Amino acid sequence: MNLLKINSISKKFGVLQALNEVNISIKKNTFHGLIGPNGSGKSTLLKTIAGAHYADSGEIIFKNSNITNNSPELRSQKGLNLKFQITAILPQLTVYDNLLLALQTNHSIWELISSKSKYLYYEKIIEVLENFKLIKKVDTLAGELSHGLQQWLEIAMVVVKKPELLLLDEPTAGMSPQERQVTGELLVPLKSYCSLIIVEHDLDFIKDICDYITVLDQGKVLETGSIEKIRTSKKVQEVYTTRV
Ligand SMILES: Nc1ncnc2c1ncn2[C@@H]1O[C@H](COP(=O)(O)OP(=O)(O)OP(=O)(O)O)[C@@H](O)[C@H]1O
Numbered sequence: 001m002n003l004l005k006i007n008s009i010s011k012k013f014g015v016l017q018a019l020n021e022v023n024i025s026i027k028k029n030t031f032h033g034l035i036g037p038n039g040s041g042k043s044t045l046l047k048t049i050a051g052a053h054y055a056d057s058g059e060i061i062f063k064n065s066n067i068t069n070n071s072p073e074l075r076s077q078k079g080l081n082l083k084f085q086i087t088a089i090l091p092q093l094t095v096y097d098n099l100l101l102a103l104q105t106n107h108s109i110w111e112l113i114s115s116k117s118k119y120l121y122y123e124k125i126i127e128v129l130e131n132f133k134l135i136k137k138v139d140t141l142a143g144e145l146s147h148g149l150q151q152w153l154e155i156a157m158v159v160v161k162k163p164e165l166l167l168l169d170e171p172t173a174g175m176s177p178q179e180r181q182v183t184g185e186l187l188v189p190l191k192s193y194c195s196l197i198i199v200e201h202d203l204d205f206i207k208d209i210c211d212y213i214t215v216l217d218q219g220k221v222l223e224t225g226s227i228e229k230i231r232t233s234k235k236v237q238e239v240y241t242t243r244v
């Protein structure tokens with residue numbers, strides 16, 4: 001069964017056609033890599049799925065319900081969560097409080113860190129910190145973490161919500177090869193309850209963890225299918241040799 005179905009989504013910024021009638025289907029418990037040259041529309045597509053942008057036309061069906069006009073908050077409540085390309089942790093708060101904030105986005109920061117609700121999600125938070133190798137940093141200020149650990153914290157802030165569809169935009173940007181490999185190992189277990197759409201420039205990383213790949217080029221789907229199909233696609237080779 002399809003978890004997500006994107007039907008002919010288009011999005012313009014002024015005269016620039018960032019997405020041009022994009023169709024994608026995502027099955028339950030599958031990992032999907034989204035690749036393409038710079039400016040091909042990858043981040044715009046993830047933001048449109050998450051509701052950070054609204055499509056000009058087309059529709060987005062999630063778990064058989066039309067979410068095209070739903071707010072980002074409602075999409076998140078329904079189990080669809082995005083980690084943006086740009087880091088969004090709060091550096092002055094501890095690792096624990098960043099996760100708490102991620103779980104209680106409707107409360108103000110002051111309410112959160114002063115109230116009893118601090119321990120409301122204790123077990124959930126500790127579990128995700130253990131899974132993401134951050135447990136020893138629970139009381140560290142997020143701004144004092146290394147870049148790699150900040151990226152893991154940010155992924156943990158999305159994963160703690162137990163999404164059914166997780167959208168990650170370049171989660172390994174700026175990481176060392178070893179951190180990158182560990183990131184893959186951290187993500188793989190999520191497949192038991194979640195599907196993933198991940199944007200990455202590192203094709204080896206994508207090949208290691210993804211079941212399917214979609215290639216975007218100039219806002220259009222150039223090719224979609226298994227790793228093998230994409231690896232041997234003449235169209236993809238042409239774009240990657242002439243434009244990347
Ligand atoms: N908010 C915006 N306003 C105007 N133009 C935008 C906006 N966001 C994206 N664009 C433009 O839309 C096109 C697609 O951008 P997008 O960020 O989706 O590409 P991308 O595939 O994620 O690129 P990269 O690999 O560099 O991250 C680009 O030409 C970009 O300049």
Ligand SMILES: [Mg+2]
Pocket residue numbers: 042043044085169
């Ligand atoms: Mg991008």
